[in-house]
Each structure stands twice: as C-alpha cells, then as structure tokens.
Amino acid sequence: MNIFNMTFPALEDYFTERGENKAKAKIVYNHIYRQVGELSENVNKMLKADFDFGNVEILKTSSCLDAVKFLFGLEDDSTVEAVLMRHDYGNALCVSTQVGCNMDCAFCQSGVNKKTRGLHSFEMVLQLLKAEESTGEKISRVTLMGIGEPLDNFDNVMDFISIIGHKHGLALAPRHITISTCGLPKLDELYNISCNLAISLHAPNNSIRSRLMPVNKVYDVERIINFTREYSKVKNKKITLEYVMLAGINDSDECAYELVVLIRGINCYVNLIPYNETSLDFKRSSSDRIKSFYSILIQSGIRATVRREFGGELKAACGQLSSERAQCADKERT
Numbered sequence: 001m002n003i004f005n006m007t008f009p010a011l012e013d014y015f016t017e018r019g020e021n022k023a024k025a026k027i028v029y030n031h032i033y034r035q036v037g038e039l040s041e042n043v044n045k046m047l048k049a050d051f052d053f054g055n056v057e058i059l060k061t062s063s064c065l066d067a068v069k070f071l072f073g074l075e076d077d078s079t080v081e082a083v084l085m086r087h088d089y090g091n092a093l094c095v096s097t098q099v100g101c102n103m104d105c106a107f108c109q110s111g112v113n114k115k116t117r118g119l120h121s122f123e124m125v126l127q128l129l130k131a132e133e134s135t136g137e138k139i140s141r142v143t144l145m146g147i148g149e150p151l152d153n154f155d156n157v158m159d160f161i162s163i164i165g166h167k168h169g170l171a172l173a174p175r176h177i178t179i180s181t182c183g184l185p186k187l188d189e190l191y192n193i194s195c196n197l198a199i200s201l202h203a204p205n206n207s208i209r210s211r212l213m214p215v216n217k218v219y220d221v222e223r224i225i226n227f228t229r230e231y232s233k234v235k236n237k238k239i240t241l242e243y244v245m246l247a248g249i250n251d252s253d254e255c256a257y258e259l260v261v262l263i264r265g266i267n268c269y270v271n272l273i274p275y276n277e278t279s280l281d282f283k284r285s286s287s288d289r290i291k292s293f294y295s296i297l298i299q300s301g302i303r304a305t306v307r308r309e310f311g312g313e314l315k316a317a318c319g320q321l322s323s324e325r326a327q328c329a330d331k332e333r334t
C-alpha cells in the first residue's frame with residue numbers, strides 16, 4: 001500500500017481494523033500533507049511496516065517564466081508529465097491521469113502513445129507534492145488535463161480528488177479542481193461531485209468532431225450538448241467548453257455561427273485554445289482567425305475567452321505533453 005493512495009475514510013478504516021482510534025487518521029493526514037504535529041512512535045511503526053511513501057521521481061524539470069514542466073518516472077519505468085502554471089491568482093498544476101491515452105484525438109501529441117495503464121491515486125497525489133517540493137511554491141489549483149482521459153481512470157481519479165480535497169489534508173476546494181474530459185458515458189457520474197467541469201468539444205458538428213475525436217462515435221455532439229445543458233442546470237454551474245483552434249478545420253466564421261446556435265442558452269463559456277503545433281499534421285489558426293471567431297461568439301452573447309498560453313516553448317502546453325522516456329535521454333536529474 002502507498003500512504004498517498006489512502007483516502008481519509010480508508011485510513012480511518014485502517015486504524016479501526018487494527019483496534020486503534022480512527023482519530024489517528026487526522027493526525028496522519030495533518031502530518032503528511034500539512035507538516036503539522038508529530039506522529040507517535042506506535043503510529044510511525046505501523047505506517048513504516050504497512051506503507052510505501054514514494055515511488056514517483058522527478059526525472060527532469062524544464063522552466064520558463066510562467067511555467068515549469070516535470071517529467072516523472074514511475075515505479076514500472078513508465079513516465080508522465082505535469083505542468084505548473086503561474087497565474088496572477090496562484091499556481092495551478094496540470095496533472096496526468098494515465099500513462100498514454102486511448103482516445104486518439106487526431107491533434108494531440110499526448111495521445112500518440114496508447115494507454116498502458118491508469119495512474120494510481122498516489123501517483124497523481126505525488127505529482128502535486130513533488131512539484132511543490134521541487135519549486136518551493138504552493139499549488140492552489142489542480143486541473144486534470146495532462147496525459148490521459150480522467151474518466152477512463154474513474155475510480156482512481158475520484159480517490160485523488162477526495163484525497164487532495166480533504167479538509168485535514170491539502171484542502172483544495174472543489175471549485176479549485178477542474179476535470180477535463182472528451183466525454184464518456186461516465187460523465188453522468190459527475191453529478192455526485194462538485195468540481196469544475198471542462199468538456200472538450202472542439203467542433204460545432206458531428207462531421208468535424210468525428211474527424212478530430214473518435215470518441216464522438218460513442219458520445220456525440222448532441223449527447224455532449226444535452227449533458228452540458230442538463231448538468232449546468234442541475235448543478236447550477238457554468239461549464240467550460242474547450243475548443244482548440246485548428247487552421248482550416250474548425251475555425252471558420254461558419255463554424256463560429258454554428259457553435260452559437262448549438263450552445264445558445266446553456267450556462268457555459270467557450271475556451272478558445274490556440275493550437276500548439278507538434279509533429280502532427282495540424283496548424284494553428286492565425287491570430288486574425290481566432291479574433292474573428294471570438295468576436296462572433298461575443299457579439300452573439302456567448303461567453304468566451306482565448307486561453308492564455310503557458311509553457312509553449314517547453315512543449316508543455318495543451319496536447320503537447322508526452323510520456324516518452326526517450327525525451328529524457330540526457331537523464332538530467334533534479
């Protein structure tokens with residue numbers, strides 16, 4: 001067992017099953033996540049006997065002014081990446097949830113390597129703790145937008161959110177945690193949690209979306225939009241619709257008007273993402289094209305933003321993360 005895999009209730013059960021007071025779970029959480037208080041000799045002994053504490057190692061960091069990219073090595077020798085972004089309002093960490101990804105989005109470098117497995121919760125928790133330790137900076141927000149589709153690793157992702165959100169641990173508020181998904185049947189289970197939700201739409205119709213995202217054959221534009229309308233109403237929450245701007249594919253004025261009709265009246269906003277070019281065969285829309293698309297949305301009463309870019313030169317931006325160990329050929333260790 002890894003201690004960072006333990007949700008608070010699971011840790012309470014661990015102590016109860018051994019005839020100990022379950023209040024020890026609070027002491028342990030405070031100690032490992034807040035460096036508050038000391039562990040008794042007895043608890044220390046129990047934890048050392050029953051738990052691992054590590055198994056995620058920073059293999060490489062690359063930084064620029066507003067971002068730091070981490071390459072993490074996992075115990076089975078696979079690797080994932082995470083990116084710390086420095087906003088005016090605090091630091092956010094974009095966390096990976098799987099080794100590789102099976103969703104096969106045509107424009108995404110992260111999905112070039114097929115999924116080999118979902119990350120354990122502790123491997124997500126340790127991305128956060130190691131990033132804080134390495135930079136000495138507090139992380140106040142988490143987005144699950146790194147390598148992998150979070151809903152394809154549902155149970156471990158839910159445990160991760162429970163662990164980092166617990167009041168005796170890191171206490172990240174649900175409004176500071178964002179799940180980003182391309183849309184899978186598991187979407188319906190998100191009614192039970194309170195995090196922010198970002199859905200990768202990327203197209204105003206099925207013909208373009210199917211070309212970009214094979215998942216559209218299972219969860220198509222109508223299902224996404226119906227879900228978004230219903231979910232935002234029931235949860236009284238604004239949903240983010242992600243829309244990557246791909247030159248000549250989904251960035252025309254016609255696409256913008258089609259999008260307006262599609263989402264009018266839904267409590268959502270559109271996050272336009274200037275594409276970060278990779279070795280894949282897609283080009284970024286020009287600034288003028290993005291401006292024109294954005295203006296059509298705004299003038300039609302649709303809330304929209306153009307995403308601020310972080311870490312482009314680090315190949316740390318959306319869709320550029322990779323789990324290739326080869327990129328760490330120089331084995332530069334921190």
Ligand code: SF4
Binds near residue numbers: 102103105109146319
């Ligand atoms: S965009 Fe997200 S879901 Fe699609 S292939 Fe990339 S990592 Fe997977």
